Amino acid sequence: MTIAAPVADFLVLPPRLDSTAELLAESARRRGLAVEHLPSPSVPAQLRQARGGHLYGGPNFAAAVASDLDLAMLEPADDWLVQLPYEYTRRDITLTTLAEARWLRTPTFVKPPRDKTLTAGVYADGSRLPRAERYHPDTPVLVSEIVTFLVEYRLFVLDATVHAASRYATNGRLDPAPLDAGPHRAAVLDFAASLLGACAASLPSAVVVDVGLASNADRGDEHWAVVEANMAWFSASYAANPDRVLDVVLRAAGPRDRLTPRDHAFTGPPALFG
Incomplete structure (x- = not known):
């Protein structure tokens, strides 16, 4: 397979495509980006010479190709959830x-x-x-400690603002739906605004934050809480708008020479998991 060096920004995808990768590929092509679906986790010589690369894929794939593409991969810190004020974790x-x-x-x-x-x-x-x-x-x-999340939402965050969002689970079961289609839109956005207003500096400028309506059996109450934070370049979009999800992914895994000073603390060689 011969790959010509792209002359503009391009999106690299892993050998095995999930539904999110396929949606992002369609979105990228609509806005004029080349899409490079690699048959293996290695970068062809033509792409190594190119500039303007972005990536969507898993950590092992990113670890294999990010250096050759000179990508900066934004990742939340391992202890981010631990460091949050209790009002946002409630556990x-x-x-x-x-x-x-x-x-x-x-x-x-x-x-x-x-x-x-x-x-x-x-x-x-x-x-x-x-x-x-x-x-x-x-x-x-x-x-x-153990809590039960009654409903969970995925937030694609760009510059401390919810840029795209989707419900992804109800009572622990996969149940994707657009944020606007459910009854919790205002509550989710209000909680996200409070969280990001207080803690945005502790996150990369492009990231995924999962939140949910939690129930604690011991306390007998319900409250909104953070589930976790994840890399946007390795997160399912569920029912979120793929064009807006792509905006976040492109920032989260893009050319190292475009990295902003605030994001330097959230980059490093992607860990090789497995």
Whole structure:
């Protein structure tokens, strides 16, 4: 397969396309960007010489190609959720290692900060976590008290503003729908405005933040809370407007020479998960 060097900005996609990648490809072509669907996680010589690259794909793919494309990949910090004021999390959360989490002796929710290699969920105790030989003992994990999210929304954030959004789950089950189609639009945007007004400096300028209406059985109340933050270049769009999602993705994974000073703290070589 011969790939000619693009003469303008282009979007690189991984060998296996999900529905979000396909929607973003269509959106990119509509606005005149070349779309390069790579057959393997390696960059052809013509693309290495090009400028103006952007990326959508998983962490392993990004780790393999970002350097050759000279991309700056924006990522939230592993401890971002831990550092949030309690009013935005409404639960106790700790960042620790998988080795330390194995000592847990009570039911706890455990998840990786950003990647999806370790299955997130409620574990009866630390002995139920995946076998040690599958993961390095220093693998970071977030440990939190158990809450139930009644409904969850994905927010694509650009410059501290919700640029695109979608519901993605109801009662823990996948249930995508446009933000405007449900009854929580005003509540979601009000909560997001408060969160981003207080904490925008702790996030990249282009990022995904998931929020939800949570219920705590012990307290008997419902409240809006942050679920997590993720890399926009590795997040499903669900029912969000793909043209506006693409705006966020292009900023989140774009040419290093366009990186703004505020985003330097949120870049680095993408971690190789697996």
